Amino acid sequence: MGSSEKRSKDVMSDIPTFSGENLQKNLKVIQNSRTFLSIIAGVLAGIIGFNGLTGFVFYFVVMLITSVGLMAKAGFSADLYFDSWNRVLFDGFLGGLMSFVLFWTFAYDLVHIF
């Protein structure tokens, strides 16, 4: 992600002004990180050999770690970079689920069944 998160809100004035373009760029960054991490989590879960519910718990743990990482990158003040806290924390949770399941199945089969 580097220095790609830009400030999208000018908090100094009473009236919050957003820079739409930066806001969208920041959201893209979140989405990309989550997708990437869900794929990696899927491969890891398959290699380790999680079964059933444990795998889903692992997925949510990884998503939480993602949220914490993103918050740390944004300096724990999500107001400067996004318009609401919920976006940073919960956006894209379920979007990565299908990719996670696919790569989980793939890795699990490759390693354990065949």
Added chain:
Amino acid sequence: MAEDLVLDTAIRDWVLIPLSVVMVLIGILRYFVSKLMLSSPSPDAKILKEGQVIIRARNLKAGANFIPLRSFRSRRLYFSNEENGLLHVPKGQGTNPQAQMFSDPNMAMDMMKKNLSMIIPQTLTFAWVNFFFSGFVAAKIPFPLTQRFRSMLQNGIDLSTVDVSYVSSRSWYFLNLFGLRGLFSLILGDENAIDDTQRMMQMGGLGFDASKNLGAEKDGLDMIQHDWALPRFEQRAESVLRKLVK
């Protein structure tokens, strides 16, 4: 759970991996084909004008508090004046853009092309999968499912004692279909990634019904309470300077 089946390595080499590779390649191919076939529609002047008016009205709404009261009022009057205000559309003309959109041959062709480019690869791949890869267990899903899913996931396998986790290649195809969306959004750059399912959802609302948009903008403008922010900026400047000096 029952004993673990041991599956032939040949299945892995010749079914799972080729199917995934083929689907990824078809996705990339579809992306490039859609880029090549993109015929730029000749923009309709009327719709373009209305779109720009809406953008101007929105800018006015966003920056309303930064201009003095009288300027704001005169601008607002320009937009929502009853006789020749830009946002006031007489009832008769309201439904035109939509009817135009349906009868305009360019639009229809574009819609059809997008539909076809989406449906044909899926259908072909599905038929190919069914023809070649049916009748055997292809993969094992790592999580347990109930018996209801058996008919959906195990369609080629005729034994009813096999665990539901062992699925046929048709379900592997569907799993790939949904799961590769994320991969495409990473590979293909940030747009055009979520092709099939999102486009299917977009087919419903055909976008631009201009009369409702204009009416909504007019109501939004009428509702604004003007609160001129500039007098407060002196205090803001003072506080900033104080912070700097400390």
